[in-house]
């Protein structure tokens with residue numbers, strides 16, 4: 001027997017899974033949870049079933065349980081089914097938060113126990129933001145970038161945005177694309193967005209929930225896949241923010257939650273505060289690249305992995321500096337302030353990257369992104385046109401050798417933290 005069917009009205013205590021842990025043989029099981037929707041939950045049935053499924057996932061122990069399916073067996077909502085693979089036996093299977101072998105177009109990582117994402121994502125700060133010189137004429141290129149990434153062969157299903165990118169314009173642009181993809185019957189990608197806890201946003205959970213609802217409206221979604229705290233800058237405690245994130249999860253409008261720029265101690269506190277609500281902290285987004293190895297050397301990446309928190313690495317291309325496009329004679333435009341070393345100082349690093357890129361017949365950007373994947377992170381690569389998207393997607397399908405990683409480590413920068421924003 002390799003499948004269990006559990007009928008239960010209230011999954012809150014998860015007794016069924018504890019029972020399985022105690023009694024079942026060591027082989028993997030498929031668990032089907034069926035339950036009757038309580039009348040009080042009919043109004044938000046879809047979200048409630050989904051939330052119940054996610055909470056059950058958090059308590060489901062791979063490799064004992066390999067598949068979890070939650071299904072409603074009464075009322076008109078009988079068609080609702082949520083299904084996930086829970087296996088951790090294969091390093092590339094769902095349940096893994098970072099790549100341990102070769103990242104491929106088919107590899108999927110599991111964030112927060114529920115989101116199934118590609119080993120790299122697309123950052124969309126430049127979509128609609130004047131800081132990146134965005135003008136409405138650029139929309140065509142961005143739309144073509146989205147279309148390119150809809151091609152399943154490219155292998156990327158994960159996008160990162162924020163309420164502050166282009167004052168909401170990045171979310172609005174993604175909302176338009178999601179609507180179009182939905183109309184075309186395409187599989188929708190996973191979207192991560194962020195709440196910026198500005199010091200004058202003091203009322204919680206209301207400020208967070210108001211911002212979240214505004215983001216949902218711009219994105220045109222009923223549920224946000226990954227909702228992140230943009231930076232550790234709130235005047236309120238980490239526990240107050242955790243309670244607000246938990247409230248959003250309980251309301252069924254957020255699937256999983258993450259943070260950004262958090263230090264080891266801030267991350268550990270947030271992880272513990274969310275765990276009290278039965279929620280796994282899904283991710284910490286930090287600047288990590290060949291221009292900033294600090295999250296690795298400080299032990300932050302290792303700590304995240306220990307706690308089951310995925311590391312999303314931002315500015316993995318050094319805001320364009322690691323693509324081979326810029327040099328001392330042709331520096332990047334001003335305003336690209338993360339790791340803004342003078343280009344002449346980066347010549348030795350770029351030269352090593354170039355020779356490795358030639359050896360593998362890959363663009364330099366793919367070397368930079370593959371390095372980030374090899375270090376256990378999910379790079380968020382900005383792309384402004386289809387050509388950049390395709391080049392960056394070449395980070396998948398191969399892996400730098402240990403010798404190449406060591407060579408790159410030798411010429412990479414460690415970087416630093418900042419008081420206001422980059423604690424991690």
Ligand SMILES: NC(=O)c1ccc[n+]([C@@H]2O[C@H](COP(=O)([O-])OP(=O)(O)OC[C@H]3O[C@@H](n4cnc5c(N)ncnc54)[C@H](OP(=O)(O)O)[C@@H]3O)[C@@H](O)[C@H]2O)c1
Pocket residue numbers: 122123124125126160161230260261285286313314315316317318319320321323325363365380381382383384387388389391392
């Ligand atoms: N949480 C945070 O605090 C935080 C902070 C920063 C970023 N982020 C996230 O991380 C994402 C990525 O970071 P980022 O946008 O700062 O920088 P990035 O990914 O390091 O660099 C992106 C830029 O590099 C250039 N580029 C990309 N691919 C290229 C290619 N193949 N060839 C040549 N040039 C290429 C493009 O700009 P040009 O063509 O104009 O040169 C592109 O906009 C953001 O979009 C955002 O989602 C988060």
